[in-house]
Every structure is written in structure tokens, then in C-alpha cells.
Amino acid sequence: MIDLRIRVEPLPIVDPLIVRLRNDADDLGPNDAVLIGTDGARREYDFQGFSLTLHTKDDVALDNDVIMVLPGQTSARRLIRADSQHNTFLITEQCDQLCLMCSQPPKKNHVDLFAELETAASLAPANAYIGLSGGEPLLHKDKLFDMLLWLSKARPDLIFHILSNAQHFDEVDIAKLQEIGVERILWGIPLYAANAQLHDAIVKKAGAYDRLLQSFAILFEAGAAIELRTVVMQQNYWELPALAGFVGTTLSFVERWAIMQLENIGFGRMNWDLSFKDTSLDFGNVARAINIASAGDVPVQLYNFPLCSVPAHYRHLAAASISDWKNRQEPFCIDCSARQRCGGFFEWYDHRKGFRGLGPI
Ligand code: SF4
Incomplete structure (x- = not known):
């Protein structure tokens, strides 16, 4: 690592x-x-x-x-590694959700480092791609937007990927988002089901689904770019085709839909036995979801899926999505012809409790 x-x-x-x-x-x-x-x-x-x-x-x-x-x-x-495109700033550890699969469980206190992070970003190499994550970064929306606005003028070459639960966008943010430059930010926003009750149960916040839909409307009006993110779990596996239908009809403006495997850390590790869905043994509903979304012209990608866990027909969708600093391979990968293309595993992946249907291809 x-x-x-x-x-x-x-x-x-x-x-x-x-x-x-x-x-x-x-x-x-x-x-x-x-x-x-x-x-x-x-x-x-x-x-x-x-x-x-x-x-x-x-x-x-x-x-x-x-x-x-x-x-x-x-x-x-090490905030910026100059030779990497996997640099992420932790904006805050506070969050207003308690998602079952959260890899960074929230903390009560916030350490305000906006001034320092702004300086760090301003020193990044040309055309750097910087991730901003939490916690929920938009709990500190005014400072976050001020930082992004300043950087949009000082360093217009920088591009950001911001992970947000999208519970805090308001109509008045549209002008600010456009002033920052909608082409400069890709918002990574999770949606776990096209079903308010199930989505709210997964993020453990009543009303989260309805608030999320409001935010999608605001982001759509602003012209913001969205990477919709859905972690596949036992809890939402059977709902994936219905979610795909909803994405294809109502959220077809997203840049892409990332269907993701679970990360074995934080709450994801705590809830692993109840949540991990072994898609190397049963890929059926993921395949159905991909087919439905693709029919609606929504680009789909698979994140955190080892290549051999995906049926050959869908392998071209599996991105090497795990950041370089936390990525590794298993001993059996040594004989695999797909090693260079495969996204591998999280550093903390435990194969004893993981995918049962893997092997060199
Ligand atoms: S054997 Fe290893 S390198 Fe090959 S596809 Fe599977 S996980 Fe990837």
C-alpha cells in the first residue's frame, strides 16, 4: 500500500x-x-x-x-502526490447519514482546514484531478463553495470529483455552481433504490430519498455533471432492475451510473455478512440493471468489481476504480492474463469472506 x-x-x-x-x-x-x-x-x-x-x-x-x-x-x-490522479482531500468527518456501507464512519467534530486545502490545491500540478470527500462536504457548503470559487479563478485547469449525499443543495446554489463552473466538477452522488423506504433504510435517514430527488432537480437545472453511485448489497439487489428503470427514465441526464461493489472497511466491514452480495456467483440483477439502463442511453460502469467476477459480456464496463494507494491483487492473480486491466481489490479485502467465484482468466 x-x-x-x-x-x-x-x-x-x-x-x-x-x-x-x-x-x-x-x-x-x-x-x-x-x-x-x-x-x-x-x-x-x-x-x-x-x-x-x-x-x-x-x-x-x-x-x-x-x-x-x-x-x-x-x-x-501527503495531500498531493504529483505522479498520481488519485489525490483526495477529506473535507470533514461529519455526516448527517449513517449509510450501511460507509467506508468512513462519521465523527462529531469538524476540523476546519479549508484554507490549507485551498493552498494545497493551488500548488497541484497542471490539470490535476482532485477528489473531495467526507463525511459530507456540503455540511460546510459556504466554505466549500468559496474555496471552489477561488480555485476556479486561481487554477482554472483543476478538475474536482466531489462525493456528496446531496442532502443540502438549494435553489440559491444554482448561480454559485455556475459561477464555479459546472464543467469543473463531477458530483458523485449515491442512490440505492428507486424506493423511498428502502433508500432511507440503507442511509438511515428518514426523508433522505425525497430530499435527494429535490437536489437532482437543482443540479439538473444548474447543468451540473453527476456520477450516480449505487453500491450493490443484499438489501437492494432485488431492486436493481427497478432502479435501472428509474435511472433510465428520470435521471437519464447523469454522466454515468456507477454500480459498485462493497468496500470492506468502516460500516462496510461491520455490516459485511448482512450486506455483501457475491456477484461472482449471481450477477443476474446487475446484468438486468445494466441492460435496462443502457437501453435508456445511460452509460454504466462497474466499480470495485474484480474482472473475473464479471461475466465476459460485461467486462468492458469494469473500471480500475480502486485508488492506487489502496489497491492490491490476490496471490491467484499472478497467473492471470488480465492483471494489467483488472481493478483488483481493496487493500483490506478479506478473501475468506469475499468472492467465491474468482480465478485467473
Ligand atoms: S484473477 Fe485477479 S487479476 Fe485476474 S481478473 Fe481475477 S482478480 Fe483480476
Whole structure:
């Protein structure tokens, strides 16, 4: 697994510090630190005349990475890995839903790092693609929109993917979304059933489904781009064809519909036995859902499905969706001809409780 933290020798700081690590001293900005020496795992940088010392493996490339050092902490967060398109900022750990499959169970407190994240994004490589997630980022909608608006002017090349439960969009947001630039954001929004009772039960919030439909109407009016996301579980498996019909008729404006497998972490792990649907043994309703949505001209993709868990006819829809830093393969993958194309598994996937119908192809 790629390490998203780097050991750092403590700094006498009182506020979080955003630093871009540079191997050369050309065009230095106020947040740039320049590499002045390495000694095994130890790398020393000059940051505005002060020494910044990191410890990491020899083979880890850090040039143009952006890190955040927090006061009193001996590990820095690697916010931007310059050679990756899988950089995600955690906006908040607060959320107003308690979804059965949540990979990042909510916490009560919010640590406001908008100013730091804004700076970090402004230092990203050209045309970077940055994910924003939570918790629910729109619980801090005004600050989030202010950050995106500022970045849309300072860094119009950046593109964002924002995961949101879409419980907090209002009519008045339309103008702000358009000012930020609807082409700059893909909203990843979950819908688990075309059935208010079932959707609300899965997200554990009464009224969530109706509020979600209001938000879809607002986003449609704004011209926003939506990636609709549905995690397949035992709870909604039988509803998938009905959901596909609803998507094809009512939500056909979405950019794509991502049908997703469960991630074995957080509430997803806690509820695994009751929720995991082994689609390597029974793909029937996923196939029906794909066929129905495709007939309605809705592009479908499969996320988090190992390639060999998908019938050959649908394999072209399986994206390598698991971020590079948390992706791995199983020992049996070594003999597989599809290794390079396959999205593999989450780092924390437990094959003893996982897919029973896998094998090299
Ligand atoms: S055997 Fe491994 S690499 Fe091959 S398709 Fe299955 S999960 Fe992917």
C-alpha cells in the first residue's frame, strides 16, 4: 500500500503548514521547500531558511508533492502526490447519514482546514484531478463553495470529483455552481433504490430519498455533471432492475451510473455478512440493471468489481476504480492474463469472506 503519511522531524509551528517539496530551486514560491541533501531514508529540505527533515523509503518520489504538517505531529499528510490522479482531500468527518456501507464512519467534530486545502490545491500540478470527500462536504457548503470559487479563478485547469449525499443543495446554489463552473466538477452522488423506504433504510435517514430527488432537480437545472453511485448489497439487489428503470427514465441526464461493489472497511466491514452480495456467483440483477439502463442511453460502469467476477459480456464496463494507494491483487492473480486491466481489490479485502467465484482468466 502506498503510504499517505511521511515521518517528519517536529517543527516549532502553531498553525498547519502546507509545503510543496521540490528537487530543484527554479521559480520557488512561498510554500516551496528545496531538497538539499539525502542520507538513506532521511531527506533534508530548505524551507524559507529553515530545515525540514523527512524520513521515507529511498524509492518514493516526492518531487512536487504537497504535504501538510500539523503542529505537534511527527507525520505529515501527503495531500498531493504529483505522479498520481488519485489525490483526495477529506473535507470533514461529519455526516448527517449513517449509510450501511460507509467506508468512513462519521465523527462529531469538524476540523476546519479549508484554507490549507485551498493552498494545497493551488500548488497541484497542471490539470490535476482532485477528489473531495467526507463525511459530507456540503455540511460546510459556504466554505466549500468559496474555496471552489477561488480555485476556479486561481487554477482554472483543476478538475474536482466531489462525493456528496446531496442532502443540502438549494435553489440559491444554482448561480454559485455556475459561477464555479459546472464543467469543473463531477458530483458523485449515491442512490440505492428507486424506493423511498428502502433508500432511507440503507442511509438511515428518514426523508433522505425525497430530499435527494429535490437536489437532482437543482443540479439538473444548474447543468451540473453527476456520477450516480449505487453500491450493490443484499438489501437492494432485488431492486436493481427497478432502479435501472428509474435511472433510465428520470435521471437519464447523469454522466454515468456507477454500480459498485462493497468496500470492506468502516460500516462496510461491520455490516459485511448482512450486506455483501457475491456477484461472482449471481450477477443476474446487475446484468438486468445494466441492460435496462443502457437501453435508456445511460452509460454504466462497474466499480470495485474484480474482472473475473464479471461475466465476459460485461467486462468492458469494469473500471480500475480502486485508488492506487489502496489497491492490491490476490496471490491467484499472478497467473492471470488480465492483471494489467483488472481493478483488483481493496487493500483490506478479506478473501475468506469475499468472492467465491474468482480465478485467473
Ligand atoms: S484473477 Fe485477479 S487479476 Fe485476474 S481478473 Fe481475477 S482478480 Fe483480476
